[in-house]
Amino acid sequence: MRHNKKFNHLGRTASHRGAMLANMAVSLIMHKRITTTLAKAKALKKYVEPLITRSKNDTTTSRRVVFRYLQDKEAVKTLFGEVAAKVANRPGGYTRVIKLGIRQGDAAELAFIELVDFDENMAKAPAAKKTRRSRRSNKSAEAAAPAAEAPKAEEAAPAADAAEAKAEEAPKAE
Structure with a gap:
């Protein structure tokens, strides 16, 4: 029985799922936004947010723990440098998942996941918005x-x- 086992297996073995989430996390850190299916985006959010939290404390131990998950030196360098500086005073919620609709071929729900502090469009939108009363x-x-x-x-x-x-x-x- 699978009582209290709530994470999505994504139809993959544990090793395949781990490798896929690691690759997606590296892409998210390097590009700041990626487009994928909604299920994968939600799984990636749970995978990458603890790594971003760990990057706020720049120690050798933290770097080694994050490298164990990501297996990419450049991504670790970007995470502990550029990303950690932007999220230093944010208490959590480092990523945002936005639904895009369904994919034509297989009707899978698409979404993009992005790092919240790196989206300039969302930051500027409320200031430029005018409502008609x-x-x-x-x-x-x-x-x-x-x-x-x-x-x-x-x-x-x-x-x-x-x-x-x-x-x-x-x-x-x-």
């Missing part, structure tokens, strides 16, 4: 009206200057 307010027409009036005012200014010039010439002629 009412359908009745016609802000675009109001914005266009002053713009349309401004050239008319500029055209009126030369006409006013011409009228002033004629007014000045008239007293001189008298």
